Amino acid sequence: MSSRLGALAAATALATAVLGLGAPAPAEAAAVAFDNGQTITDTSGNLMHAHGGGMLKVGSTYYLVGEQRNDYLFDQVSMYSSTDLVHWTFENDILSAESDPDLSPANIERPKVIYNAATDKYVLWAHKENGVDYGDAEVAVAVSDTVDGDYEYQGSFRPAGYDSRDMTLFVDTDGTGYLISAADVNYDLNVYRLTDDYLAIDELVYVFDGYHREAPAVFQRGGVYFLVTSGATGWNANQTQYATTTNFPEGAWSGWSNAGNSTTYGSQPTFVTTVQGTAGTSYLYMGDRWGPQWGGKPMDSEYVWLPISFPSSTSMSLTWYSTLNIDAAAGTVQGVVGNDDGSPYSTKFVNAGSGKCIDVPSGSSADGTTLIQYGCWNGAPQAFTFDPVYPGSKVGSIANTATGKCWDVLDQSTASGAPVGQWGCWAGGNQRFSLRAAAGGGYLIVAQHSGLCVSVSGSSAADGAAIVQSTCTGAANQRWTVTVR
Template sequence: MLRILALVAAILMIPSPAQAAAVTITNGTQFADTSGAAVHAHGGGILKVGSYYYWFGENRNADDTFRAVSVYRSTDLRTWEFRHDVLTRTSATELQNAKIERPKVIYNASTGTFVMWMHKENATDYAEARAAVATSSTVDGDYSYRGSFRPLGSYMSRDITLYDDGAGAAYMISAADENRDLHIYRLTADYLNVQTLVGNFWNDNSREAPALFKRGSTYFLLTSGTSGWNPNQARYATASNIAGPWTAMTNVGDGTTFGSQPAYVQPVQGTAGTSYLYLGDRWAGAWSGPVNDSQYVWLPITFPTATTMSLTWYPTITIDTATGTITGNAPVRYRVTNRNSGKVMDTVSASTADNAEVKQYTWNSGTNQRWEFQETGGGYVRIINQNSGKCLDVSSAATTDGANIIQYTCGTGTNQQWSWRATGSYFQLVARHSGKCLDVVSANTADGADIQQYTCGTGTNQQWSRTVA
């Protein structure tokens, strides 16, 4: 009896995850794990096991070849603990020169096995178009590579996702026929292979990046178009049965899906109900960067009706996994005023183009004079123009005095990152890459005076204030 009581006491002393509190996530950034390192879970998916959300995704080398499938875990969907590289180049000979994309994991209760599916290519081209499978007895342990194949022996298979119906049936959805088609397959009972082709419902639609989820009695399949690394218009279809009939595709979000591509849709269930979280990748390839510089865009999905969905841009979102609620937070925008001239930072002619000049002008309430300060970590911010959605940028990442200030598509470059450094009751804006200050040329007080970077000094033409616009 004493042994039993001691065992019970020991079990009760095992720590369990703390109840998650509401957290805020900043969009269009790289996420950091609990060690401060960047989270590399690109093109990934999430599996909830117990109180933890496990996030699997791509971790690539600088040349975009396969390095690992990495997994992180969190109870609140913001605080990510790196757990393990569960699949690596050394896991199998076939992986030593490969590209592995869009890994997704589901659990097979009948076999007690975690099963990962992914898109596999060689390291030089996209001619293989194969699905690959790996398995593990633990969610974040080493996965054993089971090999790659074309579904049913002949169909090409590229961007993929998985769907588990919770009743013993699982499905794999993948782009086929050079990405012209989207196939839905039912998996075998052990989830290790394809059993049947359920259907090709979007023949010649050229859709990829599928994300399938079910809300109530309606299935939603979210996809992107095919435009390389460049973001495009997301579209979705619905059905009351996974075997169809499916509706035609409908646009959702804006024309670039807010600069992202779908990766996954994660239900968040809590005491107040279930919300649905859009997980998107803002691929660094769009600005010629390596995949591991890609950023994340996570947005709440809303449902105007039982069979329609909507995406709205928010610079930050608040997630409460305990209640199952996700809230989008409207951006705060500022006019940024130079102390010397009393004029504000302005994108010339309200241009929305890359390389448009940033100068000073008299305040006129225009959206081209309104700026959002978006945290990037480490005490730095990106400064984003409301009119264009582009970032305040030191041209060509120059580090010299007199380098021009422009707007440019937001990326991860430190020439788009600024510190807001107090100097008395005003502030200097200091470029991270150069350490130089935002400066009105020659302390000019006229409309249209140019703005540059310059060695920081005490001049009031380098001092700024910001006021909510």
């Protein structure tokens, strides 16, 4: 049994301390633990929706902006604040589908905000589509007098006439602003210089021609500029690659080099944050572990944040850590070395209402067998492995250790009351479940294809009561303690 399993056995306390279910940490706190590869809960106890986002520091406060979707369509660009990069407070939905008729319906993706010192304005750019297809390939621009205010929509357009999809913004040390965006249906990356007010395009200044890269993020360290990108494989994670130059943006640029493993630990880059403090400067890779990879939706996505190491002045590397110690005031981001490699581990699931365990009746190996609850014991019918989709994730498949069959919402039903059974493992969305910390303690177990919670039917306390999926309420019959066997 891995040490990660011991960590999950104490998961309720961990979620309270790390994911923000308790009181915010005081501003003067030193290093704070960040639990990696999972969803983030804000200081009000709600899931933080800031995907495809970017970071901006104002004074000692970091502001994170990102996507909040209604299913797959744009709902809001949401903003959160933090002084320690771990405990996040919701500030405002700075742009919404109601902000302008052009935004309903729409897809607004990868929003980034930069500050213009000359105009004293905060400027937002994002990838914009019409909400029906991806034929617009435009950028949208909005502006505000304050970082967390209501941003006034300025419209959308194709930069310099080129199609534009995944994008980021970068402000160089001389105050010049740049847009970097995927063009030519993601085969090129175009670098544009912005006008002095950051509201429009001045000139196309460089093209990475034909590399099929997207999800750009730019940062500068010691006079070396790093452009971090992903391949173009839809929602599915792939190998992050980067290129460098000392002459941004014209180059000469280096070739592309790999960072992280072949899936970048299940994530796609969205931003690199510079964390500068009294003890030095660290660089924090920020990636999205997109929910549709495992049958979920964009709002099921998890966050992968990793410290960047630099073997040389022109090279970078990413290593997986399940926990980071972040001291924002000191400017240090350190990975905690552990054994969390995402391997399966053995557990049982105890219901908070009945005190009974999920059980494969009679240890049957038959496909379609409906799971039940039964008095807890250490037999094989109650022994399961949770296999995370990627290291650190609380989304994965759950299989019985004796039968090898996976939990399965039978017939791929999305109906409340549908039975949860077992079936041969095939990695479908109806066999992917997420463990979400429950306000009443323990976990909700959420079927990724339906968004419904694994429950004891009828809140029964009886042996043999069926395990079903039902609308998530957080009631006792939906709360489960994950217990190490």
